[in-house]
Amino acid sequence: MPERPPPGFARIHGLRASRVSALAGATHYVVEYETLSGEGEAEIPKERLIAHGVFDAFWKGQFVPLPQ
16 A cells, blocks of 8 residues: 555544534544645544545545545
8 A cells, every 4th residue: 555645535544523412423523634735634524424435444544535
């Protein structure tokens, strides 16, 4: 696996819940990521993370297109 993610992709370094609902649990997560241009973090709704496969990519150490 390449050390740096290819253009348009990110390597996820961490996920943490940022908004939590008593009924739904975590609704948003702060995603810590690395792209070709450097590292950053973004708050992203849980539904988008699931739809883009971010949770699976994080656990498997794969690159993923980072949802905006």
